[in-house]
Amino acid sequence: QQQVKQSPQSLIVQKGGISIINCAYENTAFDYFPWYQQFPGKGPALLIAIRPDVSEKKEGRFTISFNKSAKQFSLHIMDSQPGDSATYFCAASMGNAGNMLTFGGGTRLMVKP
Amino acid sequence: KAGVTQTPRYLIKTRGQQVTLSCSPISGHRSVSWYQQTPGQGLQFLFEYFSETQRNKGNFPGRFSGRQFSNSRSEMNVSTLELGDSALYLCASSLGVRATNEKLFFGSGTQLSVL
Numbered sequence: 719q720q721q722v723k724q725s726p727q728s729l730i731v732q733k734g735g736i737s738i739i740n741c742a743y744e745n746t747a748f749d750y751f752p753w754y755q756q757f758p759g760k761g762p763a764l765l766i767a768i769r770p771d772v773s774e775k776k777e778g779r780f781t782i783s784f785n786k787s788a789k790q791f792s793l794h795i796m797d798s799q800p801g802d803s804a805t806y807f808c809a810a811s812m813g814n815a816g817n818m819l820t821f822g823g824g825t826r827l828m829v830k831p
Numbered sequence: 832k833a834g835v836t837q838t839p840r841y842l843i844k845t846r847g848q849q850v851t852l853s854c855s856p857i858s859g860h861r862s863v864s865w866y867q868q869t870p871g872q873g874l875q876f877l878f879e880y881f882s883e884t885q886r887n888k889g890n891f892p893g894r895f896s897g898r899q900f901s902n903s904r905s906e907m908n909v910s911t912l913e914l915g916d917s918a919l920y921l922c923a924s925s926l927g928v929r930a931t932n933e934k935l936f937f938g939s940g941t942q943l944s945v946l
Binding site for chain 1: 835862864866874879887921925934935939940
């Protein structure tokens with residue numbers, strides 16, 4: 719059973735535009751929600767993360783919005799750049815599960831120049 | 832500071848064989864986790880080790896096993912390989928075991944192909 723659903727699977731955005739990727743989770747025990755960025759041939763790299771007691775977190779051009787009641791969270795990439803072209807994964811974990819992350823299916827983002 | 836190092840980078844095996852993959856965490860990191868990445872199933876958690884003890888295990892058959900050494904280096908083993916085991920195997924390390932407090936750093940993975 720997929721516990722974290724991610725959409726869309728792929729996304730094409732013009733340079734300077736806003737990229738939005740959405741995730742929904744089922745397990746209310748999740749208490750940590752990171753986003754990872756993965757380039758071809760590389761492992762995922764942590765972008766930004768949020769806990770459910772915060773509704774929004776911003777780091778540079780990247781913002782996570784979190785809706786606890788809807789069990790949804792999203793990644794917004796402002797002023798998207800061609801260098802942002804990568805696959806993005808949302809994930810979730812719960813406090814008693816150590817570093818066991820449940821990942822969404824991934825979104826392949828292409829930013830056109 | 833060197834990142835997470837995984838060896839080998841690529842591996843080709845045939846069905847029925849076994850394979851051992853190696854992971855050296857970032858210096859000072861004591862937690863090592865393993866993930867399997869495939870186009871169909873995405874990223875799936877295999878297991879996690881901290882101070883040579885397995886702390887968590889994902890939903891994989893017993894053919895998948897791992898261990899961690901006193902220097903925090905880790906190995907995972909897959910016995911009796913099946914075609915479906917073809918995947919990118921990723922190792923990740925962190926200082927501790929609580930994901931909310933510790934960043935998880937991934938290596939570039941070992942690409943395993945089973946023929």
